[in-house]
Amino acid sequence: MQTLLIGFLIGCAFGAILYMGGATSYRRILGTLLLKDMWIIKLMATAIGVGTLGVYLLDLNGLANMSIKPAYLGGVAVGGVIFGIGWAVSGYCPGTCVVGSSEGKLDAIFTVIGGLVGALLFSMAYPALEATLIEPLNFGAVTLRDLTGVSGIYLAIPFSAMLLGLAFFVLKDRYD
């Protein structure tokens, strides 16, 4: 019960941040993908920069409940390509279409409905996809730490610094 409440409250904050930060904005998402408006990419780089440092500081103290996704090259790459098309066409991702729906945006509601259909189609195609794209070439749930053998925090600090540097000093908007 407590876990459900925590999930709900974290979700509320997540939704509020995405709404207030302009992540449900079509012009910002497409502006980012057209490499003209860097708002979203700066937001994401900052979030990942802070998140990497936070997660690996927790990990240093044995407090991180990590959840690493397995690296099956075929499925992750092909899934990424299909996802990328859907992202550019709808202007939403699975999280922002939920928040956009809450704002009353009809296109976001259609994206959510499409998403439910897409997830259903995937579950119907799963047996075929499992054999071809998910089980082969699976390198397991590995991180850069596993691959390099370097302690997590020593990788996290420079990686985090690079992302924050990118967001705060390097990326510049390029308007029409």
Added chain:
Amino acid sequence: MQEEKAIISWKVAGIALGLLLTLATFLVQPLGVSTQFVVTDAAVGHRVAPEATAKNTYLKKYGEKESWGVGYGWMLVFGMFAGGLVTSRVLRAKQPEADKGSMPKMWESVFGGSRSKRFAAAFGGGVLLLFGARLAGGCTSGHMISGISQMALSSFIFGIFTFGTAIAVAHLLYRQRG
């Protein structure tokens, strides 16, 4: 073209999101959204078409009969809706005009004012988004924000392919704008 900002800056939103991810990883587990579309499908499926759902090797893992599959993850997505609902009602006056409504001006400038065309694209895009996310094992939240923050190999691969494709498709869609 983009003079209007948002209610909070990308800096504030980015830092808040990074801290929220850290908190979630400490309390339960990192953020993720796309699995919950399957959980919702499975919960409905167990009631509408119980035999087909029980036979499906993917759906039967989610949305158990007793709890409806409602756990931390589903409540998180439900919370996102609630959080968006409350803040968008309270702060609507502060949201830039360009970010309101169901028909983005930018879309209209190239594809015209047909609502059905925009909604068809949004629906089709949604189908691809969740098919792709489930095939890859996550979406922008689970793979990109949470996954790359954990420096997971799979999430770097997902990020490269997703951004690469989305950038190419966006340029294709808006090629006449230059």
